[in-house]
Amino acid sequence: PADQEEPDPSKKTLVVLGTGWGSVSLLKKLDTENYNVIVISPRNYFLFTPLLPSCTTGTIEHRSIMEPIRNFLRHKKASVKYYEAEASKIDADKRIVYIKDESEIKADSKSTEIPYDYLVVGVGAENATFGIPGVREHSCFLKEVGDAQAIRKRIMDCCETATFKDQSPDEVKRLLSMVVVGGGPTGVEFAGELQDFFRNDLRKWIPEISTNFKVTLVEALPNVLPMFSKQLIEYTEKTFDEEAISIRTKTMVKEVTDKYIKAEYTDPTGKKVLETIPYGLLVWATGNALRPVVRDLMSQIPAQGDSRRGLAVNEYLVVNGTENIWAVGDCAIANYAPTAQVASQEGAFLARLFNQLARTEEIEDQLKTLSVAQASAKTKEERDETLTTIKDLQKRARRTRQLGPFEYSHQGSLAYIGSERAVADISWFSGNFATGGTMTYLFWRSAYLSMVFSARNKMLVIVDWIKTKTFGRDVSRE
Ligand code: FAD
Ligand code: NAD
Structure with missing residues (x-):
């Protein structure tokens, strides 16, 4: 459709699932111009959960702690796509998220596939009932x-x-x-x-x-x-x-x-x-308790075998057994309590990580172009000049790669x-x-x-x- 701009083919597609503490904290600090960013969540607002108990008695009205995700995304430098939908399945091999519009009003297009290069899972958790009847x-x-x-x-x-x-x-x-x-x-x-x-x-x-x-x-x-x-x-x-x-x-x-x-x-x-x-x-x-989409993803990845309470991640929040899927917040198991405090720090860490990843990739692209230029340089001066730039870039690349692991x-x-x-x-x-x-x-x-x-x-x-x-x-x- 004419009003839906196509993703930029020169950029990687970063898909973010959820609009809770983890995902929104990532989106807040992410330099969106580096990626085609797509956000998928059935909730088109962020909810400030610490004050939710006050809404049960009307001490605070619920709309006071809801932040429309559209307001928030509008202020980002580059446009971010938002789909109000649930991720019903993640296919880790094909690098596709299947999404469904589960809202009351549905039209002709109500389920589709979203391919991704990088995926961040921040879908939170469900209520535990332990199968207790009733x-x-x-x-x-x-x-x-x-x-x-x-x-x-x-x-x-x-x-x-x-x-x-x-x-x-x-x-x-x-x-x-x-x-x-x-x-x-x-x-x-x-x-x-x-x-x-x-x-x-x-x-x-x-x-x-x-x-x-x-x-x-x-x-x-x-x-x-x-x-x-x-x-x-x-x-x-x-x-x-x-x-x-x-x-x-x-x-x-x-x-x-x-x-x-x-x-x-x-x-x-x-x-x-x-x-x-x-x-x-x-x-x-x-x-x-685990959300079904998370349980299903875990079942596709042999390295998740022992994990019961959520997606096991490494110290960079990469889902164990994958290369391009990260998890934040209550759906990830990183040895911290499932709190907003942890989720928001994890989200901010991933924003730094993706910002650096983009810088590293940009430098690597420049380095490739420069080595071609150096090979085809006609004079010694030209060759020396290109070599100096290459050395500078290599130094920058080394500095950029030095992002330590996540520390809470x-x-x-x-x-x-x-x-x-x-x-x-x-x-x-x-x-x-x-x-x-x-x-x-x-x-x-x-x-x-x-x-x-x-x-x-x-x-x-x-x-x-x-x-x-x-x-x-x-x-x-x-
Ligand atoms: P969430 O914030 O739950 O967000 C998950 C997001 O994923 C939501 O937007 C949801 O709509 C979306 N989603 C769900 N399913 C799908 C799907 N299939 N596809 C795509 N998107 C999906 N922690 C504190 O540190 N301090 C507190 O004071 C505090 N108070 C709390 C009070 C209450 C009443 C509750 C319930 C929790 C409280 N917490 C507090 C815990 C805190 O809210 C959670 O740890 C935090 O919300 C986890 O963040 P998250 O991003 O993982 O998940
Ligand atoms: P929780 O897991 O912290 O506590 C649940 C409690 O229910 C446990 O103490 C458990 O023993 C009890 N329980 C389980 N099954 C039971 C049963 N059948 N009968 C009786 N008791 C049973 O859950 P929560 O309070 O929903 O908190 C979830 C997460 O959100 C936690 O990590 C918590 O720290 C965080 N949170 C933080 C704040 C805050 O910091 N103010 C507020 C709310 C939630």
Whole structure:
């Protein structure tokens, strides 16, 4: 079609899958003029996930943390193509990505093939359910904007249904039982936000729910937030206790039905006790699992044999067993936790790598031209001059190739735990320090605000915070 410009045949085609932390961080720093860059993702925006738990209760409106990818790509030096589609299969041998338009509106062209020279896989991960029966059918997850919206709607639906005329006391209790499974940072942050919503707004506007509204956090391990230091785990558990959020540790969920969960609790004597916990809202936050497209790619590459949790990569983030596929973020296994911090540093590293690769290739092309020129030089002066240029270029080439392997620099871990308190394990020069409380909460807010990508989104987040503080959260059910 006339309005779709063809790729420049003199440039390599770099295909980037995903518009999350890893891919966007790569695109941010990439010199796009060096490649035909094609971005493929079913989500035409970047999502600032650290503030997603705040969207479940309306502390922040979801659009405030969404950055349209089109806005972002428009500012790049050379044009970048974006296709709103899912990569359904990667053929590593043929160097082709198969893509499908999975959106509501589809037209004649809804699936096609994209050939690549270089491929970056940054598709993130799915929600882990461990095959536990009923989880997919009955739980809400907390990964995408749609999940946060569904939770927000469901909280209000439970409250309104609980106050319906002649509701039985057991049903009222069940409907107002808010169960969160998974005591990692996602589960803890959500439980904290939900209790804030209840304490600051819900019980004021719907006083009838006051005695029965209950948040329960269920965790299989002996404590929540395993990646934080011991003192912060204790601080979080104490804060939850004060806030009347019930923590059920050593409790492994085994089955989910539409009205209750069945869990196995290990009592202090080591005996396993089966129990049933009724719920109105169930939020499932038990971490990450592989996306099918990643699993399929791994199955094509014998060198990925032992890897179970994601694409095994080398220290340059090259997918083991391939030459021209890189992986970033939650879909890659590089011995770091699956966090935004890791994904964004990996993305920035790949941008440097591709920028240097382009420079190296440019120098190599020039060197080829110069050696031909030198061979056909007519005079000694001409030959000497070309030789000097060749030597200079060779020096530059050596410098350019010296990009060291990826090294992750851990800045620390931060989590909001509700009631205007946060916990932080900060890496400071060569030491660490742990802190929790209201000052840490202010630090948490300013740190994340400074990381929000655009000035527009920063402003929207600030306005949302002020709005919530001044008028409370909106309790209408959309
Ligand atoms: P993602 O950011 O998930 O992006 C994946 C992208 O791939 C998306 O654009 C998706 O649409 C796209 N995609 C999916 N399937 C396909 C496909 N088949 N083809 C093409 N594209 C595809 N980390 C922190 O460090 N600090 C925090 O405070 C923090 N808070 C969090 C809060 C929540 C609620 C959650 C869920 C996570 C949080 N994380 C945090 C973790 C962090 O969000 C992830 O580690 C990070 O998003 C990983 O980046 P990524 O680029 O690998 O994947
Ligand atoms: P997670 O993997 O950190 O924690 C999941 C928890 O669920 C684990 O503690 C596990 O023991 C528990 N669990 C698993 N199966 C269970 C079962 N059947 N019953 C009861 N408990 C069960 O998952 P997450 O919290 O979703 O976080 C995912 C990643 O995103 C992590 O790397 C995390 O660090 C990152 N993240 C970071 C932040 C932050 O820094 N503030 C916030 C959210 C997520």
